[in-house]
Amino acid sequence: MSTKKCWRLTVRDEFSSGHALRHYEGKCENLHGHNFGVELTxxxxxxxxxxxxxxxxxxxxxxLKQTLEALDHRVLNETPPFDRINPSSENLARHIWRQVEARLASSPDPQAQKVRLVSVAVSEKGRQTATYMEWDA
Structure with missing residues (x-):
């Protein structure tokens, strides 16, 4: 039986933005802001x-920083793609995944093309976290 081995790297950053959750039926349907935390593995x-x-x-x-620059100090509901989709933490995590994945794939560092994204987690206030992952079925 062979043993598979791997290494995982995790980085964290944050950004500040305002958003209003569409179709929410509660206070969060009103425009409000967060200091979002992001963890990328x-x-x-x-x-x-x-x-x-x-x-x-x-x-x-x-x-990660280049991806978050487009979201920082913005009203997310006015920022693509969140002008069309709900700016939920779940959708933010998926958006960040896709942006970082593309940046790593086109990186001039050949080692960046050899790593695989494991997860992107977005937290509001550090108490709630939405995590996005993809894997082969």
Whole structure:
């Protein structure tokens, strides 16, 4: 029996935005703001031979930071794609996943193309978290 091994890297960042949840029927249907926390995790099976790193943290942090810049200090309901879809934490997590995935795939760092996203979690106030993941069925 063979044992599979991998490493996981996690980075965290935050952004501040306002949103109003459509069709919510409660206070959150009104415009309000959050300091959203974001946690991004990737994994891979191969360390670089010279540095023994899976991926330089700065590459991962940059991909996340560039994604969050488009959301920071915005009214999400007026910011694509949330001008069409509900700016829920669930949809934010999926949006961030897709943006970071594309940034890693097009990164000039070949190691960035070897890692796989595991999860993106978005939290409001640090008490509630919505996590998005994808996996092969």
């Amino acid at each position: 990737v994994q891979g099976e191969e360390l670089l031979p010279d540095t023994e790193l899976l991926l330089d943290f700065k590459v991962l942090k940059q991909a």
